[in-house]
Amino acid sequence: MSVGGFLLALVAIFVAAKLFGEIAERLGQPAVLGEIIGGIVVGVSGLGLVDARDHTIHLLSELGVILLLFVIGLSTDLKKLMSVGDSATAVAVVGVALPFAGGAALGHLLGFPTMVAVLLGASLTATSVGITARVLSDLGHLQDDESQVVLGAAVVDDVIGLVLLTIISTLAAGGALNTPAILRIVGVAFGFVIVAIVLGSYLAPRLLRLVERIDLARGLFFASMVFAFLLAYIAQRVGSAVIIGSFAAGLVLARTNKAKEIEKEIHDIAQFFIPIFFVVIGAALDLRTLNPFDPGARRFLLIGLGLTAVGIVGKVAAGFIVTRKDLRKIVIGVGMMPRGEVGLIFAQVGLSTKLLSDGLYSAVALMVMLTTLLTPPLLRRLLIAKTPSGPLDEVDLVFDAPSD
Numbered sequence: 001m002s003v004g005g006f007l008l009a010l011v012a013i014f015v016a017a018k019l020f021g022e023i024a025e026r027l028g029q030p031a032v033l034g035e036i037i038g039g040i041v042v043g044v045s046g047l048g049l050v051d052a053r054d055h056t057i058h059l060l061s062e063l064g065v066i067l068l069l070f071v072i073g074l075s076t077d078l079k080k081l082m083s084v085g086d087s088a089t090a091v092a093v094v095g096v097a098l099p100f101a102g103g104a105a106l107g108h109l110l111g112f113p114t115m116v117a118v119l120l121g122a123s124l125t126a127t128s129v130g131i132t133a134r135v136l137s138d139l140g141h142l143q144d145d146e147s148q149v150v151l152g153a154a155v156v157d158d159v160i161g162l163v164l165l166t167i168i169s170t171l172a173a174g175g176a177l178n179t180p181a182i183l184r185i186v187g188v189a190f191g192f193v194i195v196a197i198v199l200g201s202y203l204a205p206r207l208l209r210l211v212e213r214i215d216l217a218r219g220l221f222f223a224s225m226v227f228a229f230l231l232a233y234i235a236q237r238v239g240s241a242v243i244i245g246s247f248a249a250g251l252v253l254a255r256t257n258k259a260k261e262i263e264k265e266i267h268d269i270a271q272f273f274i275p276i277f278f279v280v281i282g283a284a285l286d287l288r289t290l291n292p293f294d295p296g297a298r299r300f301l302l303i304g305l306g307l308t309a310v311g312i313v314g315k316v317a318a319g320f321i322v323t324r325k326d327l328r329k330i331v332i333g334v335g336m337m338p339r340g341e342v343g344l345i346f347a348q349v350g351l352s353t354k355l356l357s358d359g360l361y362s363a364v365a366l367m368v369m370l371t372t373l374l375t376p377p378l379l380r381r382l383l384i385a386k387t388p389s390g391p392l393d394e395v396d397l398v399f400d401a402p403s404d
Contacts, residue, residue, distance in 0.1 A: 001054050009057060012042040012049035017275035024376075032134045032278050033376040036369075039282020052284035057276075064277030066246045067270045068130045070228045073250015074263055075142060076151060078197070087322045088152030094321045095336050096157045099124035099314030100164075106306055115171065116355050122168055123346035123364045124311040124339070126161030128372065129154035130243070130277065131338040135376045139383050146328050150335035153318075157336075158241060159190055165346060192238050193248055196231055200252035208258050221265035224253060285369045289362035300359035304366030311371055312337055331382050338375045343368040 001009070016038030024034025042049045051057060100121040107117025132150055136142045163185050204227060211219040228249040235245030253262055290301045319333025347364040350356030356364070 001051070001056055006056060009050045009054075012047070013039075013276055013279045016042045016050075017279050021275070031138055032131060033373065035275055035278035036282040036373060039279035040285060040287070041282075042279070043283025043285065045285055045287040050279065050283040052280045057280060060273065061277045061280040062242065064273040064275070064280075065130050066228070066232050066242055067266070068134065068274050068277060069243045069247040070250045071263075071266065071270050071274075072129070072133045072142075072151070073247040073252075074254045074259060074266075075137075076148070076251055076254060078251050078255060083148075085152060087324060087327070088149045089156055090321045091149060091153040091318050091332060091336065092156035092160065095127065095153060095315050095318030096125045096160045096164075098317055099311050102310035102314050103307060106303075106310055110303065115168075116350075116360070119168055119346065119350045119355050120307065120360075120364070122161070122164045123343050123350075124307060124314065124367070125164060126158050126339065126343065126346075127154040127315070127336045128338045128343070129158065129247075131372055132335045132375060132379075134274075134278070135379050136335070136383075139379065141383050145326070146331045146335070149322065149327065149332050153332075153336060155193070155244065155247060158244065159193065161346075168346075188238050192235055193244060196235070196245065196248040197252060200227075200231065200248065201255060204252045205256050208256055218265065220258060220261055224262045224266060225269070227253065281372065282369075285365055286362060289359065290366055297359070297362075300363040301366070303360070304363035304370075307363060307367040308370045311339065311367055312374070315371075328382070331379070334375060334378045334382060337378075338372040339368045343371075 017035045020034035020038030020041070021031035022034070024037070025031050039050065039052075040046060043052060052061075102121070103124040104117045104121030107120040108114075112120070127150075129151060132154065133142065133147075136144070136147045136150070141147055167182065167185065207223055207227065208220065211223040228246050231249040232242040232245035235248070236242050253259060256262075289297055290304060291297045292301055315336040316330070316333035318336055319329045319331070322329055322332060343364065347356060347361050347368070350364070351358070351361045
């Protein structure tokens with residue numbers, strides 16, 4: 001992409017995010033819904049100004065989701081998150097098992113090879129924590145117990161999804177797996193989160209005190225960004241996900257006495273990058289491959305709708321596994337619905353390993369988009385909007401507020 005094309009894409013992204021986010025809010029919907037629709041308008045299905053597959057745009061989108069999860073971590077009380085840990089774990093396990101089994105069964109019934117059916121099931125497993133958290137933040141419910149269950153469960157099933165992705169990628173490449181290898185993958189995935197929080201809680205306060213002594217200009221900003229990016233990098237290197245690393249960094253820094261200052265310091269950079277992520281999600285969907293009037297595309301449209309139904313039922317059902325009577329189970333289930341970037345990663349792996357055709361890739365992408373688009377209005381109907389509070393909410397309010 002040329003410099004001119006890159007600048008035009010940035011203009012399109014920010015105009016789409018602001019314009020359609022504002023329209024969505026005026027219609028009583030969360031801004032994120034408008035931002036995704038705006039992405040469809042400026043992406044491959046519309047004006048073609050934003051190429052979601054462009055490497056540079058993809059990297060900017062990844063920065064957006066890294067910062068989003070970092071900000072979410074900053075606004076999350078680790079003790080409160082741990083207090084709903086049993087419920088979150090139960091929701092995560094069921095929320096992976098049901099969609100996976102349903103998707104694999106659907107693929108088998110449609111006559112696809114076993115590995116293809118397994119990949120279709122795996123694409124239904126992981127929840128996009130960033131999308132749900134943004135919606136809950138827009139509605140002022142990020143601190144609710146139900147939201148904490150969703151956040152915890154989404155992190156756990158993202159880790160489970162990454163384990164599945166590693167296993168499937170190895171098998172698709174012709175590799176062999178045995179029990180010790182699988183146990184190592186699982187241990188690394190879950191062990192990183194524990195080690196990152198324990199060691200980070202020890203190192204982060206010392207890092208912040210060192211920055212204070214050196215008295216660097218905007219030292220707190222740079223120290224917190226370096227910490228978030230470093231944990232994200234380490235997470236990727238050990239086989240986890242960058243978003244798990246940045247979320248862990250936010251959780252750790254939220255426990256320091258500089259948490260509020262960090263929230264203010266990172267406000268501007270978060271405001272810049274976070275909307276890119278949501279617009280690019282919409283820009284990635286090519287509606288032409290799902291044209292119901294094209295006999296060749298119609299089959300994949302129906303497959304996509306079938307995967308969507310299986311994915312929704314599986315995640316919503318997982319919300320009802322919670323035994324606590326004070327929690328609104330339907331809110332938890334709906335909050336677990338969106339697949340977002342993680343589902344697309346599964347689809348891209350399938351495409352690159354030739355397990356998925358272009359049509360099946362579009363079917364999975366349709367499932368990702370529908371589960372993502374349906375979540376904001378459904379949560380909006382289930383929850384009464386409250387005055388937002390917290391760092392993520394402040395970012396959203398500033399970005400989405402009407403101009404004077």
